[in-house]
Amino acid sequence: MNIRELNLKHFGKFKNRKLEFSDGLNLIYGENEAGKSTVHSFLEAMLFGMERGRGRAAAKDAWRRYEPWENPGYYAGQMRFSCGNRSFCLERNFEKNGKSALLYCEDDGEELSLEQGDLDMLLGGMSREQYENTVSVGQMKALPGMSLAASLKDYAANYYSAGNEGIHLEEALQFLKEEDKKLEREEKADARRRAGKREKIEMEASYIWRELHHLSQEREETKEKVEQCRRRKEALERQQKEEREKRERERFGAWRVHPMEIVSMVLVLILLVLLFSRSWSFLVLIVVALAEGIYIWNRMKDGKRRARELTDGEAEELKLLKEELGKAEWKLEQQRQENREKQTRYSNLQEQLGELDEVGEEAKEREKKRKALELAARTMNRISGEMQSQAGERLNQRISEITEQITGGKYQKVWMDTELNLHLLGEAGRVSVSQVSRGTAEQLYFALRMAASELLCEEKFPLVLDDTFVCYDDVRLERTLNWLAESGRQVLLFTCQGREERALKKSGLRYHKITL
Numbered sequence: 001m002n003i004r005e006l007n008l009k010h011f012g013k014f015k016n017r018k019l020e021f022s023d024g025l026n027l028i029y030g031e032n033e034a035g036k037s038t039v040h041s042f043l044e045a046m047l048f049g050m051e052r053g054r055g056r057a058a059a060k061d062a063w064r065r066y067e068p069w070e071n072p073g074y075y076a077g078q079m080r081f082s083c084g085n086r087s088f089c090l091e092r093n094f095e096k097n098g099k100s101a102l103l104y105c106e107d108d109g110e111e112l113s114l115e116q117g118d119l120d121m122l123l124g125g126m127s128r129e130q131y132e133n134t135v136s137v138g139q140m141k142a143l144p145g146m147s148l149a150a151s152l153k154d155y156a157a158n159y160y161s162a163g164n165e166g167i168h169l170e171e172a173l174q175f176l177k178e179e180d181k182k183l184e185r186e187e188k189a190d191a192r193r194r195a196g197k198r199e200k201i202e203m204e205a206s207y208i209w210r211e212l213h214h215l216s217q218e219r220e221e222t223k224e225k226v227e228q229c230r231r232r233k234e235a236l237e238r239q240q241k242e243e244r245e246k247r248e249r250e251r252f253g254a255w256r257v258h259p260m261e262i263v264s265m266v267l268v269l270i271l272l273v274l275l276f277s278r279s280w281s282f283l284v285l286i287v288v289a290l291a292e293g294i295y296i297w298n299r300m301k302d303g304k305r306r307a308r309e310l311t312d313g314e315a316e317e318l319k320l321l322k323e324e325l326g327k328a329e330w331k332l333e334q335q336r337q338e339n340r341e342k343q344t345r346y347s348n349l350q351e352q353l354g355e356l357d358e359v360g361e362e363a364k365e366r367e368k369k370r371k372a373l374e375l376a377a378r379t380m381n382r383i384s385g386e387m388q389s390q391a392g393e394r395l396n397q398r399i400s401e402i403t404e405q406i407t408g409g410k411y412q413k414v415w416m417d418t419e420l421n422l423h424l425l426g427e428a429g430r431v432s433v434s435q436v437s438r439g440t441a442e443q444l445y446f447a448l449r450m451a452a453s454e455l456l457c458e459e460k461f462p463l464v465l466d467d468t469f470v471c472y473d474d475v476r477l478e479r480t481l482n483w484l485a486e487s488g489r490q491v492l493l494f495t496c497q498g499r500e501e502r503a504l505k506k507s508g509l510r511y512h513k514i515t516l
Contacts, residue, residue, distance in 0.1 A: 030516030134453035398451035
């Protein structure tokens, strides 16, 4: 990819300023406050867009910093570039309420879609973080950020294992982590649901148990009442039987005159006949017989009346007792049936509690998934470590080659750890980058950026260097410029000094100069 032209229509201090670039080395010269950093930021904004900050951050963000000095309502720019032997034009409007972007091919007029990722495809998938940590070096920013380490891990894990860089290790691990959290949330939700269900079942079981206990007491009371009624009934029936037999005897005595009474009556009649032989004695005899007959009839009538009254009272009492006993037996049967139903319900609740203690199929499946995610993450980390080791060797080799060229062979072996810490390996042993001069440290970081860009960028992306070589001595500056010229890349070299141009002329290198 090569940048052909930048048109700062309204951006910062610039208004309708066009900058044309050529292949190879481009020297953008300008004194302090000439706008070099503005052009550098404009290029990044065109490639990746520019968002306005919120809250307090909005006062110091890039959008506010490079808002047009004149006519701030019109905030726009244009960039023309080539990629894959085709020419493209990218236009952006950075206005607060009218932000827009347009990308089209100048060869055939085909309009491309930023939303569909067409610009990302032309940039080879390079992100803003990769851009800032590799090919773009701002003022006093030679040290790349830690996001470069993540990019290198992605490259190592994906390029070697999948043959492409379409899958990112950090994103994949984050995805696995999110899936595990999702399963964990489901597990907690299921646990809460089961706990709620358990609490509800236990409350219902406790309530039924209390009812069973109360019902048991009521059954015992009802049983006692039934037994009492039965005993009373049996006793009354025995008494009734005895009374019946007694009444029978009394009835027999009431309807049949006692023999002694008959004998006494006959003797009285005989005596009367013997004593009274006259005619009027027959009248007395008749009167006495009638009196005895009336006496016997009254005795019979009184005995019959007593027998009838005893029989009616006992029958009424027995009737009431039978009704009470029937009600008590019916209530007892109802209590038995209710007890069976509640016992069945209580047993079912106990079974449900037992089922809650068992691990369900969903929980087993969820546990399998969590173990699978854990295994996947562990495997990815293991493979990533192996791939990083291989990629690290390749990266360290390339850093060492670039360092050897720009230092004139003084440092031939450089080793970088996973935290982007660089170490120089030589006859004196291992020397940390913190132990060398600032100029040498920036040269090592430059070598790291260039080596990383070769690994991470599918195409040769333009190098954007903003006063990057301030701390270089003249000899190493010349060697670095020669290395850039031989790299075959387009280079946009911003500077406020004349030493870069003198070094280019001294080395006989071709370059295109732009003065701001």
